[in-house]
Amino acid sequence: MAIENKVALVTGAGQGIGRGIALRLAKDGAAIMLVDMKAEALDAVAAEVRALGRKAATFVADISDREQVYAAIAQAERELGGFDIIVNNAGIAQVQPLSDVTPQEVDRIMRINVQGTLWGIQAAAKKFEERKQKGKIINACSIAGHDGFAMLGIYSATKFAVRALTQAAAKEYASRGITVNAYCPGIVGTGMWTEIDQRFAEITGAPVGETYKKYVEGIALGRAETPDDVASLVSYLAGPDSDYITGQSILIDGGIVYR
Numbered sequence: 001m002a003i004e005n006k007v008a009l010v011t012g013a014g015q016g017i018g019r020g021i022a023l024r025l026a027k028d029g030a031a032i033m034l035v036d037m038k039a040e041a042l043d044a045v046a047a048e049v050r051a052l053g054r055k056a057a058t059f060v061a062d063i064s065d066r067e068q069v070y071a072a073i074a075q076a077e078r079e080l081g082g083f084d085i086i087v088n089n090a091g092i093a094q095v096q097p098l099s100d101v102t103p104q105e106v107d108r109i110m111r112i113n114v115q116g117t118l119w120g121i122q123a124a125a126k127k128f129e130e131r132k133q134k135g136k137i138i139n140a141c142s143i144a145g146h147d148g149f150a151m152l153g154i155y156s157a158t159k160f161a162v163r164a165l166t167q168a169a170a171k172e173y174a175s176r177g178i179t180v181n182a183y184c185p186g187i188v189g190t191g192m193w194t195e196i197d198q199r200f201a202e203i204t205g206a207p208v209g210e211t212y213k214k215y216v217e218g219i220a221l222g223r224a225e226t227p228d229d230v231a232s233l234v235s236y237l238a239g240p241d242s243d244y245i246t247g248q249s250i251l252i253d254g255g256i257v258y259r
């Protein structure tokens, strides 16, 4: 198994893409530290990881708080006996026309999507250095990190920022054997898209379900993405086959954005 005996920490692991990644990395052989703000959801995913025969631990944290991110990594090392891979997956969406967005809304999404990812990168790199080891840092970007999307402008800005952080961190840490990459999904049928669709309905008057349907119809491969699709790429980025890739934000969207 590609990452047997490794310890992976996944943020936003309580549901959706984070849950899918946690289960895939467990199948690949890793012990998993599951981090989220939702304690009950974490316990349910931990039970699923253990049912796969892997160790799981949970840590309730808000990733926008730097100290909590450092504490989660320290706890992973203590409870699971190491620390090799971080997946900075947690993030929030925001549907708002640029003309209406408020300073408070900008601040909130920047603190979670940008600063939260930065604290994960920073804390993981420090821990790898302290442990004198190589490591893998993997961040959640998006198609919205390659193209700016209408009504998702600030969200897109946060994902462009994640791509910039991924490139800069890759350059800063390459000499220490740490790789930094990001995955860029398209339209994944998770709770996040239920919220996005609902907000589009409120703002534009489109019937509920219509926006999601319209976006899915635009996918060349003809279906919505699943958390398992995303987890396949993350599995590759977490394992040794991707050791010569760094600084990349890789599209996995079924054919929406072409680079």
Ligand SMILES: NC(=O)C1=CN([C@@H]2O[C@H](COP(=O)(O)OP(=O)(O)OC[C@H]3O[C@@H](n4cnc5c(N)ncnc54)[C@H](O)[C@@H]3O)[C@@H](O)[C@H]2O)C=CC1
Pocket: 011, 012, 013, 014, 015, 016, 017, 018, 035, 036, 037, 038, 041, 061, 062, 063, 064, 089, 090, 091, 092, 093, 112, 116, 140, 141, 142, 143, 184, 185, 186, 187, 188, 189, 190, 191, 192, 193
């Ligand atoms: N769903 C989609 O179509 C796409 C999602 N993404 C990105 O993938 C990542 C995961 O998305 P989904 O699973 O769809 O979202 P989701 O909303 O279904 O799940 C997100 C999870 O993150 C947790 N979370 C949110 N804020 C947090 C915080 N401050 N601290 C700790 N945990 C927090 C939530 O409690 C939740 O369990 C996000 O970064 C998102 O931007 C990227 C492209 C497409």
Ligand SMILES: CC(=O)C(C)=O
Pocket: 093, 142, 143, 144, 149, 185, 186, 187, 188, 192
């Ligand atoms: C949620 C998200 O990243 C998109 C582009 O749908």
